[in-house]
Amino acid sequence: MQIQQTRPGGVAEAPAQLKLRGQASVQGKNKSRQPVAMDRHPNVARLERWALIGTAQQRIAHAQGGEQALGQVWGELKRLERQLSQTTSAGGEIVQRLRTLEEKLTSQDAPLTDALKPRLLNGAGSRVHYGVDHLELLTAKPTAERLVLAFPVSNSAVEVLIPAGAQGQEVIKRLDQALNKEQIQARMSEQGKLELSLPEAQRRKLDEPVLISGEGIRIPAGNPVPVKFKQHPGQLSLLGEGLGRGEIKQEQRRLHKLLGEIEQSVRELKQFRQKMVQQLDKVKSRSQSLKLDELEQLQSKLSSQLKDGGFAGTMAGLLAQANVSRQNVVALLA
Incomplete structure (x- = not known):
């Protein structure tokens, strides 16, 4: 083992020199890295x-x-x-x-x-269009009705109030306003039937059965009824x-x-x-x-x-x- 000689009463300078060399080395590396990083930026x-x-x-x-x-x-x-x-x-x-x-x-x-x-x-x-054959909502009824349409896919629901005697475009307008938050549009088809459409990315909402409940003649109070819309x-x-x-x-x-x-x-x-x-x-x-x-x-x-x-x-x-x-x-x- 080699022991470094020191002056009497002095302190060995080697550690200090090593520290300085280490700092200089780090600084040198940092300086050398800076232009590299700048050069790489345009490449990225x-x-x-x-x-x-x-x-x-x-x-x-x-x-x-x-x-x-x-x-x-x-x-x-x-x-x-x-x-x-x-x-x-x-x-x-x-x-x-x-x-x-x-x-x-x-x-x-x-x-x-x-x-x-x-x-x-x-x-x-791009939108997908659906209709329903066994649920007639556009004809007038003598009493007011309340409908709740629940969409299991999004775990959400909307409520629609249909006044007594309302029919055709008046019902369509109320459905369209209520379904708007679900990105669903309600329209009347050329055949005078209810037509629903929604963005293709949301199509699962109507591909799967919709749970409809409410109070009225068409949907009596009770458990929700699953209704399948047909594309x-x-x-x-x-x-x-x-x-x-x-x-x-x-x-x-x-x-x-x-x-x-x-x-x-x-x-x-x-x-x-x-x-x-x-x-x-x-x-x-x-x-x-x-x-x-x-x-x-x-x-x-x-x-x-x-x-x-x-x-x-x-x-x-x-x-x-x-x-x-x-x-x-x-x-x-x-």
Whole structure:
């Protein structure tokens, strides 16, 4: 073992020197780390930007999927159009074919809604419609009634008071006001029946039985009665049902209308996709020349556009900005 020599009465300086060297070492490390952290900051921002661009590219791919789905429906309807021009009746095979196609392309995670609209263009505005056959609320009754509709899914309930003699639109208005807090709308269908709709994300509220209780003629006091609301059939199912009943002329008109709507939706999807691709290409080509604050603004703009899938508004914005100068990349996505 080596013992360090010291001066008489003195204190060994080695610990002090070690401490100083340690402090200097820490300070040196901190100094060396600072520029590294500053250098890394733009890299993090760049990674975040590319993640957003990747999300946009994924949405563009979804738009392509919507175009393909609309193409399948268009092809099937054109085939059906030719068949109907050669016959005065439609067999069960046609009805089943339409129903199968609807189940494939308009389910909850499919690219189209039951109205054959692209789910991307609808964004959060897509709604599901329901009716009920065995509960008549729109006819007048001689006494006032009180209804309580409980939704087990959300563990919530609403109360509706229907005055004596109220009917039709007056009852609809009261139901709509009461159900508003559940994001449910009440409307009268073309057939004069009660129709409820709600956002697709909330559809479980009406997919499962609703517990209805109250005081009156339609719902007497007592234990809640489970009532099952039935989702309305989609456009393809309605077309098939009409053909099955032999309403050829009427359903031919529906078919022609659907073909026109599908062609319009395809144009909108294609236009959106092309514009979005152009904007992303411009952003990529000029990303190296952007300053850090501009890069952060660009990320914020792109993130807000992709939020909630608001494709219709984004498309309108891009079309409006078609002639913007290339010098302001941020404004390209404003």
